[in-house]
Amino acid sequence: MAVAELTSPASAYTHTTTRLRSSSQLSLSSTHLSLRFRRSFSPRNTTITCSINQVQAPVPVQTQKPKDKSECFGVFCQTYDLRAEEETKSWKKLINIAVSGAAGMISNHLLFKLASGEVFGPDQPIALKLLGSERSFQALEGVAMELEDSLYPLLREVSIGINPYEVFEDIEWALLIGAKPRGPGMERAGLLDINGQIYAEQGKALNAVASRNVKVIVVGNPCNTNALICLKNAPNIPAKNFHALTRLDENRAKCQLALKAGVFYDKVSNVTIWGNHSTTQVPDFLNARINGLPVKEVIKDHKWLEEEFTEIVQKRGGVLIQKWGRSSAASTAVSIVDAIKSLIIPTPEGDWFSSGVYTNGNLYGIAEGLVFSMPCRSKGDGDYEIVKDVIFDDYLLKKITKTEGELLAEKRCVAHLTGEGIAFCDLPEDTMLPGEM
Amino acid sequence: MAVAELTSPASAYTHTTTRLRSSSQLSLSSTHLSLRFRRSFSPRNTTITCSINQVQAPVPVQTQKPKDKSECFGVFCQTYDLRAEEETKSWKKLINIAVSGAAGMISNHLLFKLASGEVFGPDQPIALKLLGSERSFQALEGVAMELEDSLYPLLREVSIGINPYEVFEDIEWALLIGAKPRGPGMERAGLLDINGQIYAEQGKALNAVASRNVKVIVVGNPCNTNALICLKNAPNIPAKNFHALTRLDENRAKCQLALKAGVFYDKVSNVTIWGNHSTTQVPDFLNARINGLPVKEVIKDHKWLEEEFTEIVQKRGGVLIQKWGRSSAASTAVSIVDAIKSLIIPTPEGDWFSSGVYTNGNLYGIAEGLVFSMPCRSKGDGDYEIVKDVIFDDYLLKKITKTEGELLAEKRCVAHLTGEGIAFCDLPEDTMLPGEM
Incomplete structure (x- = not known):
């Protein structure tokens, strides 16, 4: 994945936030006016007023540099009475969603998809909590201004900040995109360390202030090991709730199988990406299906499947950068x-999706204590189960063993960040995906 | 609006397209296999085959430089039988949508919104026809690759090209974003001329090959005058079908009125942008409403309305560029x-939207023969009517007269492109919006 930006672990954290709380968090006897104090890391005021007759309460736009005290954005x-709107419009309760690397390009697409209702549906009001760095704070304001100008009715709160302990408060989703790009001459171990520190800090923050059932999707690379570091630093949140994004790899694999088979991509199902989001990733053509048939029955060119398919999927991002000039x-x-929807919408009968998830208790004999991409199914409740009915052959097992070995090496390299002793880096060749760091 | 890129009027036009036609354009007796020739500017093959039992028909990905002959993308x-899918899924007929400046940043957001179904709905399959320049052709391929990898079920065709006479064939929507940015030292008249030439060419192409009822939304600046040039070069398409985008200005105005009044933006309605998408634009606070009341009854600070509001709206784009580093x-x-949805969804009772439309026959006494932003309503059929029940005062009339004067001057400056004689440029001060050229 292209990195958005560094989410600085600096100490000078500040936060700008909107103070409205959804009705679920309130115990109001009147919808007209209330005042509420809430304590987490610091006491704060929450003012709720009814918008119906409320006018003439101008609030200055936040345009300064980050401040120590919290302020709302634009x-x-x-303030307004969301509960009344929830009742009138049959809306669900507001949910809090945090996005890190919020000033970056991936977020610039994602935030507007979240705000439009495309992801969580037309009856789900949302609060967006944008995490950036001190360096990117002005850009965060720019993003918030564009969100204002978009007039999305479901977007009820936008807050921006650079302190994960404030931004992550009460969030139900953490979409962690921010990561530091590799500088000139930086070794992979150095990159694992510097991004690992960011994800260790964010894990601690999630552990301290997020909803106890927060779902976390790690996009910033190296995403599997970042997700592992994150979950190890958040012992009070179920490890099962952490995901590393391999869905783009899955989507690319589906498209390439469709192209080779001469069908439209909606005919391809049951595609698994196994292992690490790196060049050792294993797009699984053994279990994948086209029009319900095993891929190998449909695509007779097995040499292509074994020798070209995987490389095409892995190199897709690099080719795109060449063409398009950016990631x-x-x-x-x-x-x-897609990854979020796969967790909140029941998986279609017989199909599955790929996600990098914690390996403890997996059925495949993959080493425990890793974040490893595997086939998953969901009932649409935010949770998932690992799919049982997959088959393996020697080719697939050999590839899976290789990506497993890489993830074990990455894990040893960040042992100091997962509370597992002293780091020992013996990483093999550089397997970062081109242009995605 | 930020410009995406130059759509070159060069002669070496080529085109890459998908050859599928929707069922409405076919007269097949079988869904299994058919072959059809179609003549427009050049004879071409159209192959339709059924996907149900169809496999093993690999097609090479287009990765070369633009070619003379047309080819499909990725x-x-x-090929597949969309008619069968339309019947199975109760889908509407495929519609063709062209986007110019397709390799630019605005398009990079817009194309994915179109493909996702957010704009035309979950039962509307679409074909995207991307118009770029020879220089941007590789970037167009990159965009098409990202659209492939997104696996949008409704996105049934993507074609890329640099010849508007091919790209615009049979399109029902033209979203014209491409325009050339002003070079160093370029006079405004020079910019009007160079972009006017692009829009004259595209108007001719629309006139020649587009659907006779194509709806055209011009975004590339100066968008009002570009739209005028475009419609003057497309005499066989109703002038009423051409729009210049002032919806971002309207959205920004709504947000600022909400901010000042202390209400959420969904409480603001009936906001008109009058005139030119430039610093002479007139955001109308006289007719606008907040919670159904006239703005001037709600916002008592009339000095702010008269002296600051308009400037804040106009300068919003410039502030954003400062913050965010890009437009x-x-x-x-x-x-x-929003502009598209306003034409395909009935306007809510009592409300309206702004669009730059042809002034012939307008009720307000605005000079005929201009593209001028005015309040419109639609029944959701793609057409619109100009709103009758608006009021004017001296302040508003004076402002409208000024923006009308600017558009008349711009029109004189491009007379050579509209078939109205010899151009005479007496443009007043430079009123381009900051950062939006």
Whole structure:
């Protein structure tokens, strides 16, 4: 994935937030006016007023540099009675969604998809909590201004900040895109360390202030190991709730199988990406299906499947950068939307989706304690189960063993960030996906 | 609006297209296999085959430079029987949508919104026809690759090309974003001329090959005068079908009125942008309403309305560029979606929307023969009517007269492109919106 930006772990954290709370968090006897204090890391005021007769309460737009005290952003500072709207419009309760790397290009696509209702549906009001860095704070304001100007009715709060302990408060979804790109001459171990530190800090913040059932999707690379670091630093949140994004790889694999088979992509199903989001990833053509038939029965060119298919999928991002001059922000954002929808909409009968998930208790004999992409199904409740009925052959097992070995090496390399002792880096060759760091 | 790129009027036009036609354009007795020739500017093959039992028909991905002959793009080359799917899924007939400046940032947001079904609905399959320049052709391929990888079920065709006479064939919507940015030292008259030539060419192409009822939304600046040039070069298409985008200005005005009044933006209605998409634009606070009341009854600070409001709206794009480091592509794309939806969904009772439309026959006494932003209503049939029940005061009339004067001057400056004689440029001060050229 293209990286958006560094989410600085600096100490000078500040936060700008909207103070409205959804009705679920309130115990109001009147819809007209209330005042409420809430304590988490710091006491704060929450003002709720009814918008129906309420006018003439101008609030200054936040245009300064980050401040120590929390302030709301722009038009989203307007207070109103969301409960009344929920009742009138049969809306669901507001949900809080945090996005890190919020000033980057992937987020610039994703935030508008979230705000439009495309992801969570037309009856789901949302609050967006944008996490950036001190360096990107002005850009975050720019993003918030564009969200204001978009007049999305479901977008009820926007807050921006650079302190994950404030931004992640009460969130139900964490979409972690921010990561630092590799600088000139930086070793892979150095990159694992610097991004690992960011994800360790964000894991701690999630552990401290997020909803106890927050769902976390890690996009910033190296995403599997970042997700592992994140979950290890959030012991009070179920490890099962953490995902590393391999959905773009799955989507690309489906498209290439469709292209080779001469069918439209909606005819391809049951595609698994196994393992690491890197060049060792394993797009599984053994279990994949086209028009319900095994791929190998449909695509007779098995040499292509074994020798070219995987490489085409892996190199897709690099080819795109050559063509387009930048990394694939739009399709990455689409794949994040797909990943969220796969958890909140029941998986179609007989099909599955890929996600990098915690390996403890997996049925395949993959080493425990990794974040490893596997086939999953969901009832649409935000949770998932690993699919049982897959088959393996020697080719697939050999590939899976290789990507497993890479993830084990990455894990050893970040042991200091997962509380598992002293790091020892013996990474094999550089297997980062081209242009996605 | 930020410009995407130059759509070159060069002669070396080529085109890559998918050859599938929707069932409405076919007269097949079988869904299994058919072959059809179609003549427009050049005879071409159209192959329709049924996908149900169809496999093993690999088609090479288009990766070369533009060619003279037409070819389809990637997975969208796959042939299939859309009519069967239309029947099975109760889908509407495929519609063809062209987007110019397709490799630019606004399009990079817009194309994915179109493909996702957010604009035309979940039962409307679409064909996207991307118009770029020879220089941007590889970037167009990159965009098409990202659209492939997004696996949008409704996106049934993607074609890319640099010849508007091919790209615009049979299109029902033309979203014209491409325009050339002003070079160093370029006079405004020079910019009007160079972009006017592009829009004259595209008008001729629309006139020659587009659907006779194509709806055209011009975004590339100066959008009002570009739209005028375009419609003057397309005499066989109703002038009423051409729009210049002022919806982003309207959205920004609504947001600022909400902010000042202390209400959420969904409480603001009946906002008109009058005139030119430039600094002479007139955001109308006289007719606008907040919670159903006239704005001036709600916002008592009339000095702010008269002296600050308009400038804030006009300068919003410039402030955003300062903050965000680039122009407002995402919210521009949102406003294009809003503009389309305003024509295909009935306007809510009592409300209206702004669009730059042809002034012939207008009720307000605005000079005829201009593209001028005015309040419109639609029954949702793609057509619109100009709203009758608006009021004027001296302040508003004076402002409208000024923006009308500017558009008349722009029109004199492009007379050579509208078939109205010899151009005479006496443009007043430079009123381009900051950062939007």
